[in-house]
Amino acid sequence: MPVISLVGGIGIELRVRSAEIADKVADAYQGLFARRYIPVKGVVETASIPVKAVVEWWNGDGFEVTGYEFGEKADAYYVRSGVPEPYVNEAPVFFMLQVAARTYARSGYILLTDSVVIHDPSNGHGVLLLGYPHGGKSTIAVLSLARGLGVASTENTVARLREDGRLEVLGGTTVLLYDPRGIERYGVRPPLEPVGVTKHGYHIVDLEAAGRSNREKPILIDSIYVLHCSFSATGSSFEKVSGRKRRKILWHFASSLIRGDDYYDPYPLNLATKDVDEQVARIIYRMASAYVDSFYEAFGAHDQVLETILRNTSWLA
Template identity: 40%
Template sequence: MLSVGGVGVLFSGELNDGFVDGFRTLFARRYLPDVLRAEIKPDILIERFKGESFRVFSSMYDVNGKDRYKLESAVPSAYKNEAPVFFLLQATARAGARKGRIFITDSVSVVNPEGRAVLFVGYPHTGKSTMSAIAVSEGLDVLSTENTVVDVREGKLYVIGGTEVLVYDPRIEDVYGVSIDYDETTRSGYRIVDLESTERRRLLKKGVEVEKIVVLHAAFGGGEASFSPVRGRKIKKTLWYFSTSLLKGMDYYEPAPLYMPMGEEINYNLNKLLDSAVENYSGKMFEAFGNHRDVFKRTVLFT
């Protein structure tokens, strides 16, 4: 039994080859938020059959409050068999949304010195991992590094989960003069830091209020930071993309992401998120341009 972003996943079938443990590796935890072995109420039932290829040959949704899948797969592993990890991310994002736990993809969140969260969202290569790495070098808590789990409380967004493995470009150490202790490196030379800690889990258990939302457009060699406010419909349009991408299978995996229907509960919770963001984050959501260091200082350190 696993908890992924607060979503209970119960596995059955052919599991004697370490299949479930494959979701707790550094690679898997880079994409799956808060993967724990835990006895919690299952939201997803997965029956697994051994096989060399990956395929989901049965999927049923909202059956007595649970989503059910049957799949064929080898053990999840980096470079060799990554599809099960991205499938589970999609499946838990759907089940989470049904519970009001919204998985926001392409996002990182950092706790500022006042104890509130800055949520960064952005397309690939816009500076999210660099923001996390700078935060680590500053001794700040990083709550999520790739996918962030939020809920809504009295109109405010709270970070309640997220990925805890940071992969960053080592160039930042030369460009910005930061020093970070890292655990491993990827094949391409990127550095890996496991951010799992008791303090991080404590913060996520109670939830950290999001103070501001920043849409990143940062780059090495960028100039002084500049900001453009995001308001009204553009808030909804932007957050709709980042909060539904996983549900829609936009994070591609082989042979193809599943089509997952969004029912009334999911649509209600998504619209609750979007309406709350428009009401409470107009004036607190910005597009940010410039170099990473200056954007970080002006959004995290200078509140």
């Protein structure tokens, strides 16, 4: 049976019980749309990596999870659906992202949603950018690419903790969507040729195909920024995040996928269990302590916020 190979060396086995769609389903999970959201390395034919979840799949209209079971070695999910397709049948992609988030937590990793990692390709250090939708992550990512910096993750980031509590990023999603108004607003030439455009006009860039993603070695995160950027803003301002608020912010970005806060039709599952919650809580508590002096909220224009981040991070400037 094919296995969806995730960044970090873990897998989700895909058992498609309807032969007429088996190859199409497997192909969909390594296609451009799936890689916008799921940190997929590829789909392999044999389980050469640890399998932490199994998805039993029958052909059907729409999308439905007919049941699921949490197991000691691997979780099991039972679904009925057609082939995942953008604008047609997107729910299976977001469901698999949720399964991946729980799988990462059970494996000792963390999957941070709504996140971007920019880094210096020469020294293995980076900055984690968190932000709610339309907070400026993608625009800052494309401005960073234009400056020759690396972007290791575009939406969902896979990481683990070092002994000192600092974060090592193993990789993440490698397809970047950005609003072309950003490069027009700030007078920047597109750093990469788009491979497509969404129906809302966002440009699609495949960083992996362009050789601009990082899959070689972990990236050490030196600082964390929560972005609140706007095209109508000017200048930039920064505020250090202190106390319980650090843990509150990190809990949201580390647990919302597992708990079903990222909506898909007909409704998302809640895959949180006591062991998974405790694992995530341990990670974010240690992170909050490790980044006590390097955790900020950033407000303002995208280009000015990026300039300030670069000035505060000498190896990126």
